Amino acid sequence: MANSRSGDSMTSRIVRVLDSFTGERTVQTATQIARRTGMPQSSAHRIVNDLVEAGLLERDDENRIRLGMRLWELALRGSRALRLRQAALPHMEAVQAQIRQHTQLAVLEHDEALFLERLSDPDSGANVTRIAGRLPVHASSAGLVLLAHADPAVRERVLAAPLRSLSPETITDAEALRKLLTSIRRRGHVVAPGSIEVISTGVAIPVRDHEEVVAALSVVLPRASPTEPAVLALLAAAKSIERDLQNSH
Structure with missing residues (x-):
């Protein structure tokens, strides 16, 4: 050119x-x-x-x-994102039917969380996420899961850059964030209260395709809501999505 x-x-x-x-x-x-x-x-x-x-x-x-x-x-022709969204959507709907807040699917793209899908209940609480929108990986619950399982070079690049605060509770200290990422890999999920908005809590888990983490599945809840039902619903959905991804190869 x-x-x-x-x-x-x-x-x-x-x-x-x-x-x-x-x-x-x-x-x-x-x-x-x-x-x-x-x-x-x-x-x-x-x-x-x-x-x-x-x-x-x-x-x-x-x-x-x-x-x-x-x-x-x-953009949709042969898109990896389309395949992932198609596999995830029925199981996201199952989570949404149970949680009735916001259910989201995100991938790591240029050191940000890019959201491929979002389902929301008419009476759900606040949520800044948009389909085809992006959020910082260090702040959003989906982004934290993606960052925890990213290539080490990606993690170090993000940790070395200035970490912008989206709310008073966004983790902007690199060492504190490093410890949280280690915890996410060990526990298999993250609960991030107030990280984006102080009135909300994000809960997210990884979605794998042949052992590689290819996406994060998350829900956004009102701050006072219990998180255990969301974790269990997300884990069940992720297992089903991973099965469907393997069957689609």
Whole structure:
């Protein structure tokens, strides 16, 4: 791919355009995309036009831009995330029917917890998670499980970086976090009260595919709720998901 004057390849510029969309910012103008990506307006407009023509972006009647359906279609073709979500969803529904709060599935992606699915009860408590949204691995219960079972190099990279506080109870001390990760590997689950929001508790366990931890299954409960029923429900669901993953190979 040809490089721009700044040295960026066309691929990196396309990724920057697509990355300018977020869960909260789903519609933008081409001028806003240029500003948020730091690209010259002419370059941003040209890339946006090319992506619209390819169907990866869409333009509405007011000339605003959103992510295109073809991007979603391509993302699902042969996706490892789709296979995992399909195996997990029936068993997540069983957890949700019992817990009736929030049930979530996350994977480790670029040192963050990326959420593939979330089921929520209409009367459930607070939860900041979104499908296709991300949370820091050191703060979310799912992220803690993923980090505990990640490659040691990944753990050390995360522990060496500044650990951002999302609530007064987020663990931001590297040594305290290291001890918690060891405990998660030993116990097989984590209970993280107040780590994201002080009014909630996250509970998470690992999901394995042929011994490799490929995801974390979690629930978010009101702070005062008992956690043992959630742990038992998650363990049963994870066992079923792992069986279905093995049968799908």
